[in-house]
Amino acid sequence: MQPYARMCRHIWWAFAASGAIALVAALAAAVEIAPAPFLAGVWQLASGVLLLVALLRAPGGIRRSSGGLLRSLPFLGAAVGGILLGAMGVLLPSSDPRISLLSIGIWSVLAGAGYLAIASLARRFRVPDGGLYVVAWSGLAVGIGVSTLPAWGLGNAALAPAAALAAVGVVTIVASTRLRVLPDEAPPVLSNRETRRRERSGG
Secondary structure: OHHHHHHHHHHHHHHHHHHHHHHHHHHHHHOOOOOHHHHHHHHHHHHHHHHHHHHHHOOOOOOOOOOHHHHHHHHHHHHHHHHHHHHHHHHOOOOOHHHHHHHHHHHHHHHHHHHHHHHHHHHHOOOOOOOHHHHHHHHHHHHHHHHHOHHHOOOOOOHHHHHHHHHHHHHHHHHHHHHHOOOOOOOOOOOHHHHHHHHHOOO
């Protein structure tokens, strides 16, 4: 678990920056500074590039060790997907807000799957994840919900992409705070005698 945890503690900033950019893009979309699909594309492209750079530079990441590529797989999908989806949104912008909802939802699902993979690994090694497991399912739920809105005839309003960006931004920032403090190993299990001794000594 240690290589994965150490990698997460070195890439958290990319998710924090992604969440902040998503909130800024949400505000810009709400006041109609630029078309929502273009803003979503800018956010996804920036997120993908930042995450890829973080994975390349992180200890135990893609370039740092022989198993770095395997350890980076949980978040490699979000990095590559962000770059591809973002490039399409920037180079081929659409005026249909449903297109941006679909791309926002796809990235949220990719990121949520990465959080879930790390959280599941932490649970396997009995390492406290600080709530990352719940955040992961929240990201997946937001992504699936956002991307399926057009199928239900919803999401035509101009504010729908702004709300989607804001939701994904909040989840991403919360996930970054969990990744930042992910421990290497489970806390030591104290014997009953040691526990009583520490309680008597005040800790």
